[in-house]
Amino acid sequence: MIWILLFVFVSYGMIILGFAIKIKHAGTFDNHTRAHRNRFTVIVPFRNESKNLPRLLASLATIDYPTSNWELILVNDDSTDNSLEVIDQCLRSYQISNVIIINNLRATASPKKDALQTAINKGTHNWIVTTDADCYVPTQWLATLDAAIQQEQPLMVIMPVAIATTAQPTLLTAYEQLDFLSLMGATAGSFYFGLPFLCNGANLAYDKDAFVKVQGFANNDHIASGDDHFLLEKFQETFKNKISYLRSPDAIVTTQPQELWSAFIAQRTRWAAKSSAYTFWFSKLMGLLVVSVNLMSGLGLIYLAFAKAETQSLIIIALLLKIIADGILIATEAQFHKKLNYLKWYPIVMICYPFLSTYIALKSLTSSYQWKGRYYTK
Known part of the structure; x- marks a missing residue:
C-alpha cells in the first residue's frame, strides 16, 4: 500500500x-506588433454586481485600443439590485460609448452559458473576449491580445487571471492567493506541456466562427458552470494546434478575493462540480x-x-x-x-x-x- x-x-x-x-523555458510574450487589426466583442454577464461594476467599467474606459475595433456587451442576468443604474452612471462618467446592455435569454440550466450565448448572437465582431463583472482589466489588454493573435494565428487564447491583493492578508486571503497561483501554474504549464486542460472564463478569447463550428455550449449546458472548461475541451478536440496561452503582465485580468470562508468554499465547490463531466x-x-x-x-x-x-x-x-x-x-x-x-x-x-x-x-x-x-x- x-x-x-x-x-x-x-x-x-x-x-x-x-x-x-516548461513555464520557465517558455518565458513571457513579447509584443512587437504595432498595427491593430482584430476586432473584439467583450462580453460581461452580471447579476447583482453594483458593488463591482464601477471598478470594471473604470478599467475598460482606459483600454488603449481603437473604440471602432471593439464593443462591450453587458448581459443583465436578472439582477435585483441597482446594477443598471450604476452602469448608467458609470457610462456617463467615463464616457464609454461602444456599449450594448441586453437581458439574458434563459434557455438552459446554465445562466452563465445562456448569457454568453445571448451576447455572442448579438455581437458584431469575430473575436469573442469574456471577463467577469467582479474583475478589472489592464490598459494594454486588447492590444496585447491583438498582437498575440497576429503573431500566432490561434482560434482560442487562454489568458492569466490574478486575485486582487488585500492590505492586511489573512489565512483566507493567503490560502486563496496560493491556491489560485497553483491553478494558474497548472493552466500555463499544461499548455506548454501540449495538454491544456484548464482555462478561466474571466480572461478568455476565441474566434466566433470556431465557436459555432464546435457547437458552442451544446451538450454541456445542463451543467451550471464550466462555460470555459468544456469549450476548451471542444477546441482541444477540433482545433488542437490552434490554442495559445498569452503569458504577459499586460494580459492579466484581476478578480476579487472571497471575503468569507463560506463564499470561498461555495465558489470552489461550483468549480469542482463540473469535473465528473470532463471528457479530455x-x-x-x-x-x-x-x-x-x-x-x-x-x-x-x-x-x-x-x-x-x-x-x-x-x-x-x-x-x-x-x-x-x-x-x-x-x-x-x-x-x-x-x-x-x-x-x-x-x-x-x-x-x-x-x-x-x-x-x-x-x-x-x-x-x-x-x-x-x-x-x-x-
Whole structure:
C-alpha cells in the first residue's frame, strides 16, 4: 500500500515539476506588433454586481485600443439590485460609448452559458473576449491580445487571471492567493506541456466562427458552470494546434478575493462540480491525481503519529515530494504575478490544503450549492 502511495506521489510530483520547468523555458510574450487589426466583442454577464461594476467599467474606459475595433456587451442576468443604474452612471462618467446592455435569454440550466450565448448572437465582431463583472482589466489588454493573435494565428487564447491583493492578508486571503497561483501554474504549464486542460472564463478569447463550428455550449449546458472548461475541451478536440496561452503582465485580468470562508468554499465547490463531466483524458487524469494526492496527504499527516518508523519515513518522503513540487510551481507563478510575499504563508497553507481540498471535492460530488442567489443541485 505504501509503495502505491509513493508511485502516486512521484507521478504527481513529476507532472507538477514538468509544468514549472516548461513555464520557465517558455518565458513571457513579447509584443512587437504595432498595427491593430482584430476586432473584439467583450462580453460581461452580471447579476447583482453594483458593488463591482464601477471598478470594471473604470478599467475598460482606459483600454488603449481603437473604440471602432471593439464593443462591450453587458448581459443583465436578472439582477435585483441597482446594477443598471450604476452602469448608467458609470457610462456617463467615463464616457464609454461602444456599449450594448441586453437581458439574458434563459434557455438552459446554465445562466452563465445562456448569457454568453445571448451576447455572442448579438455581437458584431469575430473575436469573442469574456471577463467577469467582479474583475478589472489592464490598459494594454486588447492590444496585447491583438498582437498575440497576429503573431500566432490561434482560434482560442487562454489568458492569466490574478486575485486582487488585500492590505492586511489573512489565512483566507493567503490560502486563496496560493491556491489560485497553483491553478494558474497548472493552466500555463499544461499548455506548454501540449495538454491544456484548464482555462478561466474571466480572461478568455476565441474566434466566433470556431465557436459555432464546435457547437458552442451544446451538450454541456445542463451543467451550471464550466462555460470555459468544456469549450476548451471542444477546441482541444477540433482545433488542437490552434490554442495559445498569452503569458504577459499586460494580459492579466484581476478578480476579487472571497471575503468569507463560506463564499470561498461555495465558489470552489461550483468549480469542482463540473469535473465528473470532463471528457479530455488529461483532465480526468489530473483530477484523479489531485484528489488522490490530497486525500492521501491528509490521511498521511494523521497517520504519522501512529505509524512505525519505517512507514513514517516513507510517508514523509511522499509528503515532501508534494510540498516541493507544489512549492516550485507556486513560486514560479508568484514571481510572474509579483506575489512572492505570499510564499511565507505556504507552510500553514500546505498543512490545511489537503483537508480543505478533499472536503470541497467530496462536497461537489454529494451536495447542492448556492451561487449568486441561486441553488444548484447535483
